[in-house]
Amino acid sequence: xxxxxxxxxxxxxxxxxxxxxxxxxxxxxxxxxxxxxxxxxxxxxxxxxxxxxxxxxxxxxxxxxxxxxxxxxxxxxxxxxxxxxxxxxxxxxxxxxxxxxxxxxxxxxxxxxxxxx
Numbered sequence: 105x106x107x108x109x110x111x112x113x114x115x116x117x118x119x120x121x122x123x124x125x126x127x128x129x130x131x132x133x134x135x136x137x138x139x140x141x142x143x144x145x146x147x148x149x150x151x152x153x154x155x156x157x158x159x160x161x162x163x164x165x166x167x168x169x170x171x172x173x174x175x176x177x178x179x180x181x182x183x184x185x186x187x188x189x190x191x192x193x194x195x196x197x198x199x200x201x202x203x204x205x206x207x208x209x210x211x212x213x214x215x216x217x218x219x220x221x
Contacts, residue, residue, distance in 0.1 A: 109202070113143045116194045120186075130184030138177055143198070146170035150206050163206045164214075167199055171218040179221050187221045195221075 120136045123129035123188055149166040174195065180188045187195070199215045208214070 108205075109143075109147050109198075112198050112201075113140060113147075116143065116191065116198060120191065122174040131186050133183045135177070135181055135186065139174065142170055142173045142177070147202070153206075159206070160208055163208050165201055167201070167203055167214060168218045171199065171215055175218075192221055194220075 117136050117140045120129070120131070120139070121133065123130070124133055124136065146169075147167060149169075150163060153162045174187070183185075196213060196215050196219075200210075200213060203210070203214050
């Protein structure tokens with residue numbers, strides 16, 4: 105399922121790279137690359153869940169880990185406006201859509217209890 109998410113990840117990180125190119129960011133391309141890797145690793149982790157395991161538990165655990173990693177990155181870069189409102193919305197949609205794709209049905213924001221942005 106990884107390739108399905110490549111475009112969504114680009115939709116999240118692309119605007120951040122654009123800010124760097126426009127010289128409107130206090131963060132670096134390496135910082136955006138770190139976010140990109142967190143998201144890619146998250147999808148890889150989800151793809152690695154084996155049949156027969158408690159899939160829901162793993163999906164929630166991997167989602168929590170990815171969001172905590174983003175929290176840490178954002179904390180370091182918050183003074184530079186790293187994850188702004190529109191980025192938050194893209195990330196929330198990405199995580200909520202992803203958990204649904206991996207079998208967790210919820211009408212609530214799955215990220216809310218884990219995120220600090």
